[in-house]
Amino acid sequence: MIDINKQLRSKSYSVPCELCSVGSICIPMLLKNTLHTVLDRKQSFLKNEVIVKEGDPFEKFYIIHSGAVKTYVTVNGVEQINGFYLPGDIVGFDCIVTKKHNNSIKALSNTLTCELKYNELMELIVNNPDARETIFNLMSQDIINYQKLVLSYSQKNAEEKLAAFVCGLYTQYAKRGHTSLNIKLSMSRTDIANYLGLTIETVSRIFSRMQDLNILAVKGKYISIKSISALFDLAAEKN
């Protein structure tokens, strides 16, 4: 039996509404008091809880308020991680066309989500140009992020991939207002390796090497960026 109170005690970053992905549609709508039909605020999930199973019918977009989730597919019983989502991120644009979830979603830590009901949202955007523009922009940005990720995968070696991964985490938190050089990894080394297409040993070795080079200090799930410029240099594309 899991002790819910104990699990929820661990603190994690949360994103204020102004810095959330859907902020620009969420806040004005909220003021007009019409969003309650569209948005379920602050649903909570425990660490390791499966929020959505691959194949489930698609009903809502999930916006991460605090905590973190991973999305993954299972092929021949093996998990293949598609992405990590941090506070302010929104999950589910791939589901519009399929009407079902293409990936499972699992909480990496205790997580609060705000959930946008798809059908109600689609009705909303008919008469709301701001909401419509926001959704198009979010989807378009999603596509850009994937394009960059594909390039990242196809052009980078292991060290560059991992550096880019850490830079991405830093940038993601920075965008949402947390500019600390100390980052807590919500995911395991196994998850990172899986996501980056490396082995856990390689991830471990590269973290050690970066520590030797005084770029990072690594202690379990906690990493501290010692030289942000060197880290970004490592992550950059090959010339």
Next chain:
Amino acid sequence: MIDINKQLRSKSYSVPCELCSVGSICIPMLLKNTLHTVLDRKQSFLKNEVIVKEGDPFEKFYIIHSGAVKTYVTVNGVEQINGFYLPGDIVGFDCIVTKKHNNSIKALSNTLTCELKYNELMELIVNNPDARETIFNLMSQDIINYQKLVLSYSQKNAEEKLAAFVCGLYTQYAKRGHTSLNIKLSMSRTDIANYLGLTIETVSRIFSRMQDLNILAVKGKYISIKSISALFDLAAEKN
């Protein structure tokens, strides 16, 4: 001086309107005779012609009618290919949020495009639920394709990547009604290698190996699939 007539002589697949990505909005609109404000039909480009330069202002989506294009970014003078687009494909959803082109677009062979004006399209979808749904579905599908590509990159070895690439070409043509096992590669080995994150030598060697295994017959730009099932097996995710 390029001999236009000669260049245009080479034949290539074209997609009938019913099988085009935007068919469901294009055809009915065309019947109601309102699409002429949105769609420029059959613009032609020569092989190697740059259709769009990275950074150009975003005005139109490009739908490939016949021929093929590649999209790429240039980093430190080096081209990094983002994707290949074949008849029926649509290019440009990443540009909605940036309002400019994030990638250059270049014709790989003589190419005809139908071009959808963005501003006019956005006005159209306000009052046209079918068009709106089509655009959302296309963008959502784009995201799914990128998700699969990312998995493909992170989980596959060189042989599996190339097999998946050829399967992708076959599937793409099949979806548009061309089920031939003979495929003409519009792109060079260099382009394929760049796109898959491999070297040209590795691509060449793997094509040779697949030929030895009687999976493909390779002759320059022409490949003939000898065993579609073996090819799909090779392309499959690792177990």
Next chain:
DNA sequence: CGTCTACTTGAGTGTGTTCAATGGTAGTGG
């Protein structure tokens, strides 16, 4: 027919993997 470019093939090297052993840490129960 010669030139230029694209592709293929070979030999040696290196990065990241595999296999294996060890070291840490968190959770559980005495």
Next chain:
DNA sequence: CCACTACCATTGAACACACTCAAGTAGACG
């Protein structure tokens, strides 16, 4: 509080796949 267990992470040694460098071949075009 400490011991025990289980899981996760680190490190080492040997191997393999893909890369680099280099030479040779085929095809396109003037």
